[in-house]
Amino acid sequence: MKFLDRFRRRREPPSGEVARERLRLVLTYDRTSISPALLETLKDEIISVISRHVPIDPERVEVTFKEGAREHQLVAHIPLRPTGRGRRR
Amino acid sequence: MAGKVITITSGKGGVGKTTATANLAVALAMREQRVVAIDADIGLRNLDVMMGLENRIVYDLVDVVEGRCRLRQALVRDKRLPELFLLPAAQTRDKTAVSPEDMVRVCDELRQSFDYLIIDSPAGIEQGFRNAVAPADEVIIVTNPEIAAVRDADRVIGLLEAEEKGPIRLIINRLKPEMVRRGDMLTSEDVLELLAIELIGIVPEDETVITAANTGRPVALSDDSLAGRAFHNIARRLLGEEVPFAPLREPGLLERLRDWFGRKEGEP
Numbered sequence: 001m002k003f004l005d006r007f008r009r010r011r012e013p014p015s016g017e018v019a020r021e022r023l024r025l026v027l028t029y030d031r032t033s034i035s036p037a038l039l040e041t042l043k044d045e046i047i048s049v050i051s052r053h054v055p056i057d058p059e060r061v062e063v064t065f066k067e068g069a070r071e072h073q074l075v076a077h078i079p080l081r082p083t084g085r086g087r088r089r
Numbered sequence: 090m091a092g093k094v095i096t097i098t099s100g101k102g103g104v105g106k107t108t109a110t111a112n113l114a115v116a117l118a119m120r121e122q123r124v125v126a127i128d129a130d131i132g133l134r135n136l137d138v139m140m141g142l143e144n145r146i147v148y149d150l151v152d153v154v155e156g157r158c159r160l161r162q163a164l165v166r167d168k169r170l171p172e173l174f175l176l177p178a179a180q181t182r183d184k185t186a187v188s189p190e191d192m193v194r195v196c197d198e199l200r201q202s203f204d205y206l207i208i209d210s211p212a213g214i215e216q217g218f219r220n221a222v223a224p225a226d227e228v229i230i231v232t233n234p235e236i237a238a239v240r241d242a243d244r245v246i247g248l249l250e251a252e253e254k255g256p257i258r259l260i261i262n263r264l265k266p267e268m269v270r271r272g273d274m275l276t277s278e279d280v281l282e283l284l285a286i287e288l289i290g291i292v293p294e295d296e297t298v299i300t301a302a303n304t305g306r307p308v309a310l311s312d313d314s315l316a317g318r319a320f321h322n323i324a325r326r327l328l329g330e331e332v333p334f335a336p337l338r339e340p341g342l343l344e345r346l347r348d349w350f351g352r353k354e355g356e357p
């Protein structure tokens with residue numbers, strides 16, 4: 001049985017790995033108080049501010065948290081909507 | 090003589106702070122250091138029983154702070170090691186009976202006659218913790234390779250860093266090599282990477298720690314247990330010795346094979 005377990009186990013990541021990944025997220029939120037909900041809020045507000053001035057594609061906007069060694073960053077990815085007049089690539 | 094104050098803390102309860110305090114105090118005293126172990130867990134004292142000194146307590150920390158006795162009178166000598174003393178906590182009072190300033194004052198007096206003052210902090214991040222870290226020259230965080238313990242350790246490290254307390258070093262206690270090998274426990278590398286502080290030692294899960302607590306004879310008193318040896322290595326590192334960490338690496342083919350045949354784990 002033990003023998004078979006070893007093969008069956010392969011399918012899911014071992015629980016130690018799950019713990020590590022969960023901790024990585026939890027510690028990020030604990031350290032910065034930046035929660036997934038806050039990122040959503042920031043995204044919505046960024047979309048509304050920017051689209052007042054420039055046409056953007058709200059569907060593709062991303063606001064993420066990037067952890068660095070000393071400095072953490074909020075990274076916003078804001079694709080502009082093609083206007084038909086600008087240079088294509 | 091200007092003794093060094095080392096506070097042992099963790100955030101989470103039950104991870105091994107009191108065990109680490111008792112054993113590091115013993116291990117340092119066995120290395121010709123004059124050591125006093127201080128129980129800062131007022132109202133929930135345990136260091137006395139872990140060290141086997143509970144029957145010899147006359148006065149405690151709160152008696153000293155409130156002026157009912159002199160500091161000398163509250164110190165309990167460990168008869169097994171002439172250089173080792175305990176300053177017990179009060180059992181019938183609470184944390185508010187002592188302030189951070191009181192702790193600094195008491196420790197400044199003890200520094201005159203000891204090389205090392207090892208403070209056993211209560212769990213939590215409230216006043217008891219504040220009392221315990223106020224006089225610290227150095228802090229040792231104890232954690233277990235478990236998600237809640239690591240999270241709480243991170244919180245405490247954040248608080249200490251904000252106050253520029255330190256250096257801060259880490260003990261990973263109760264590591265089960267067998268579970269790590271199966272992938273079912275955070276590895277010491279995982280914990281170190283997540284917490285990003287310096288490691289001072291890894292103590293394996295070891296039944297003798299529990300029997301030692303039963304009898305009041307800390308494992309570090311003899312060198313026939315894995316945990317006892319791990320605490321001695323930590324004491325040597327505290328004294329500035331370069332003690333290599335046993336290999337913290339992926340198991341090789343041989344170990345895997347041994348595993349399959351159910352052989353036991355070697356030294357951490």
Ligand SMILES: Nc1ncnc2c1ncn2[C@@H]1O[C@H](COP(=O)(O)OP(=O)(O)O)[C@@H](O)[C@H]1O
Nearest residue numbers: 102103104105106107108263293294295298299
């Ligand atoms: N390395 C270890 N192996 C086995 N048991 C341990 C180990 N370290 C601590 N323990 C046990 O865990 C329990 C909690 O330890 P303790 O030192 O009282 O923790 P804390 O002071 O952080 O609350 C005790 O019963 C102790 O015997």
Ligand SMILES: [Mg+2]
Nearest residue numbers: 106107130135
């Ligand atoms: Mg304790």
